[in-house]
Amino acid sequence: MNRQYFSFIGVSTLLLVAIYISINTGSIKVSPLELFTGLILGAEGDIEVIKDLRLPRIIISLFAGAALSVSGVLFQAVMRNPLADPSIIGVTSGAGFMSILLVTIFPTLFFYMPLFAFLGGALAFLLVYMFSWKTGLDPLRMILVGVAINAVFSGLSQSFNYRGSYAVTSVSQATTSTLEMKKWSDVEVMVTYGSVGLIIAMFLFAFCNYLAMEDKTAKSLGVRVNQARFIISAVAVLLASVATAIAGMIAFIGLIVPHIGRILVGTDHKKLIPFAALAGAFLMLAADTLGRTMIAPNEIPASILMAVIGGPFLIILIRKSGQLYGN
Structure with missing residues (x-):
C-alpha cells in the first residue's frame, strides 16, 4: 500500500x-505567479507567446500520452497479453x-477527424x-497479425507522399509526432474526445x-465477457x-507505461x-520537451525518442513474457 501511495505521489510530482x-x-522564461496572473488578467508579451505556442503543445502532449x-x-486487459499496444496491433x-x-x-471537417480516426x-x-x-x-497470433495490419496501413499512409504537396502536409501531421505550431483548436478537439474516453x-x-480471469470463471460470476470485451475495446480504440x-503516430508508450x-x-x-x-502524460511531455531542446532550433519528434526507448524495452519484455500473466 505504501509503495502504491508513494508511486502516485511521485508520478504526480514528476508531472x-x-x-x-x-x-x-x-528563450522565454516566466515564474508560476507571472504565468498565472498573465493568463487570468490577459497580459501581453511573453505570456501571450507562451499561451499561444507552448501551452497548446503541452496540453496535447499530456492528453495524448494519457x-x-x-x-x-x-x-492488454482485453487480450490478456502484456505485449498488446495500439501501435503494435495496427490501431494507430x-x-x-x-x-x-x-x-x-x-x-x-477537421473537428471530426477523431471520429474518422476511430x-x-x-x-x-x-x-x-x-x-x-x-x-x-x-x-501470440494476435500480435503477429497486428504487426502485419500495422505494416499495411502504414504503407497506405506513406503512399500519400506521392500525391502532391497538400497530401504530404497532411501525412506529416498524421504520421509524425512533431507537435510544433499546434493551435487551441487542436487542444479543443484533443481535450473533448480524450476526456470522454479517459473518464469512461x-x-x-x-x-x-x-x-x-479465465472466461469460464468470469462468466460464472455473472460477467458478460464478450460484451465487456467489446466495450473496453471500443474505448481503447477511441483513445x-x-x-x-x-x-x-507514437509507438510503444502504450506498452511501456502499463508494464x-x-x-x-x-x-x-x-x-x-x-x-x-x-x-503516460509525464512520459509524453518529457519526450516532447527533450525532443525540441536537444538540437534546438531543430526538433526531434517524440515518436523517434519513444521508438529508441521502446524498441529495447519490447525486446526485454518479450524475453520475460513467459513470467507475465501466468503464461
Whole structure:
C-alpha cells in the first residue's frame, strides 16, 4: 500500500515538474505567479507567446500520452497479453490512415477527424480479431497479425507522399509526432474526445479485472465477457485514435507505461488505469520537451525518442513474457 501511495505521489510530482520545465524551456522564461496572473488578467508579451505556442503543445502532449497509455492498459486487459499496444496491433496506423483520408478529401471537417480516426482504428482492430480467430484467440497470433495490419496501413499512409504537396502536409501531421505550431483548436478537439474516453475508462476497471480471469470463471460470476470485451475495446480504440489524429503516430508508450504501472501499483485496474494516465502524460511531455531542446532550433519528434526507448524495452519484455500473466 505504501509503495502504491508513494508511486502516485511521485508520478504526480514528476508531472508538475515536467510541466513547469516545459513552459520555461526556451528563450522565454516566466515564474508560476507571472504565468498565472498573465493568463487570468490577459497580459501581453511573453505570456501571450507562451499561451499561444507552448501551452497548446503541452496540453496535447499530456492528453495524448494519457490516452495512449490507458489505451494500452485496456488492450492488454482485453487480450490478456502484456505485449498488446495500439501501435503494435495496427490501431494507430489504421487511425492515422483514415485521418489522412479525411484531411485530404474533406479539409473543412477537421473537428471530426477523431471520429474518422476511430473508424480507421476500429477497422484495424476488427481485422486483427478476424484474422487471429482460429477456434479461439491466441495472444501470440494476435500480435503477429497486428504487426502485419500495422505494416499495411502504414504503407497506405506513406503512399500519400506521392500525391502532391497538400497530401504530404497532411501525412506529416498524421504520421509524425512533431507537435510544433499546434493551435487551441487542436487542444479543443484533443481535450473533448480524450476526456470522454479517459473518464469512461476509469469506470471500466472492474470489467478489466474480471477479464484477467479465465472466461469460464468470469462468466460464472455473472460477467458478460464478450460484451465487456467489446466495450473496453471500443474505448481503447477511441483513445488511441484521437491521440493519433491530433498528436501523430507514437509507438510503444502504450506498452511501456502499463508494464511499469503493474510493477509500481499492481495489477488492480482501479489503480493501474489512473496511474497509467499520469505516467503516460509525464512520459509524453518529457519526450516532447527533450525532443525540441536537444538540437534546438531543430526538433526531434517524440515518436523517434519513444521508438529508441521502446524498441529495447519490447525486446526485454518479450524475453520475460513467459513470467507475465501466468503464461
